[in-house]
Amino acid sequence: MTDARLPIAPGTLTDERSDLGGELRTVGMVWERELIRFVRTRTRILSSFIQPILFLFVLGYGMSTLVGTTEGFTFKKFVFPGIVAMSVVMTAIFSAISIVWDREFGFLREMVVAPVSRASLVVGKTLGGASIATVQGSIMLVLAPLIGVHLTALLVLEVVGLELLMAVAMTTFGVFVASRIQRIEAFQVVMQLLLFPMLFLSGALFPLKGLPAWLAVITRINPLTYAVDPFRRVVFAVQHVPPAAAARFSTGVTLFGYSLPISAEIGVVCAFAALFLTLAVAGFGKPE
């Protein structure tokens, strides 16, 4: 084994030269730690299941009576992809919180003083949070038959892929915010002020059509809008959506009069993810 001849860390590698293998090992380890912590926190698992179900029933059933059905297409069916997206977003963001905890508990120091690049730490953290969020969102799909949402193998695959993308984008966003914040209380305040407006104005819970102009502008600036819409589009693609319902619960995001294709929406989300990742790495564990 070549490993046997590898000397110990200090001094083995010439100075600033970084080795990819070591960095990848770091990413893997940080990722693994996130999962271990998630699995060990029962309450977190429990609440992450209960919350979206609660939303689904309160919003789905509650609003259904208000909105009514359109040619047999219920509001529940409309809101289901939105709820799945919402649970992914919430889980991703709350995974990112752990950075603030790490700071409070001191473990952040163990990481930032180590001879690894900050990018590896942030990427590991992001992938950890995103994995948890994706699993979480995928488990929600179990509820689909209950709502009358038809699933195909391809659809599940598409949804999982979109969940992963959305989860990565939102975790990097959370890490970016968390790495700039010293205290857990502040993080919660920032998140309340950012996360909930972002969720409500993303089209997850109601169609983005016919909004007042100023609100329409905000929804177009909101990165989540571009992450939620592809979700609904792929889900609706395999459902029977009567024309009247399609008109009422419209999908697609229009920007400056252009209707964006799904690939463009995904591109926008990727761009946001890249931006947040860059900002997160830049702000992570700088020396005092």
Add this chain to the structure above:
Amino acid sequence: MATACDQAFRPYAVDTLHGDCRGMTLPPAIRDLAPGRPGLVGDPALEASHLSKRYGDVQAVEDVSFQVARREIFALLGPNGAGKSTTVKMLCTLARPTDGTATVAGFDVRRQPKAVRRRIGLVFQEQTLDDQLTAEENLRFHAVLYRVPKIEVEARIRRVLDLVELADRRRDVVSTFSGGMARRLEIARSMLHTPAVLFLDEPTVGLDPQTRALMWEDVTRLREEAGVTILLTTHYMDEAEYADRIAIIDRGSIVALDTPSNLKAMVSADTVELTTADDPIATARLTAAGFRAKLGTGNVIVFTPNGDSQIARLIDVAGVAVTNVHVHRPSLDDVFLHFTGRQIRADHAEHVLPMRMRARARRR
């Protein structure tokens, strides 16, 4: 295969030098070290020159310079807020000096932070374990961060856990550990990758005397066997005695730097403690007679050369009933008092608490 290295914590250097453990490779940073007395070998392991650090209006460290030789144990001794932790943070690249430079293991802390980080081990003043992970998981995480070759990880984890006598708690989650056990685990972790320079920021705060003694055994053994250089900060005088040299730091500056015995020699006066019927009057009279006397808690403290031969005269001058006399030769406590004009406080309950507990206390 039962070799010497299975029995004790033999951190890689000595065993390999003697050819006992072929599997263990030696970190070059340590391989370069020739055994020898502190101060006699090659370049210094650590060199700070004119280091300063400002936080807003607070001058935490001001113009601090010192050198630490390879294999030396060097102590920074100072009261709360003296700037010990800030100095350590600058040396381990966690804080950027506002002025001055420092090299650690031959690398500049400003320009080559990563090279410095590869060669150091750290025990921070505050706990930095993940308490939701087990002892083993914490160590594995550390091994990956410091690129310990995969095939060595298991052997090293076993050794350091044996060293701090936590082998039986290996698979327990850290949140179930006592404060002292967590501390020992941190010390074990800092040794896991055999650093060239080990920084210990108040490593023994919160440990019972037995564990403190054990830890000191480990640390000195690490120095003997692996040639590790150790810089530690402490409040405890008896602990500073373990050091080859001590820098007394007060309000951000070094006020004295020498070996423990030389420092004691600098303070020529003995300390005489008198318990009298009326301490304030005795103090006043002794002062009036030209003695360096001050009112202690429940006694009078007099600093005078040749304390023993002065007792009769002191009692005479005090002019009140003296119930007890105690003379002692200068200790490090007196050295500290001499250089800073203050006694070092013995209670540091706050530091025993991990950060999160303090955070909780703050919120309440």
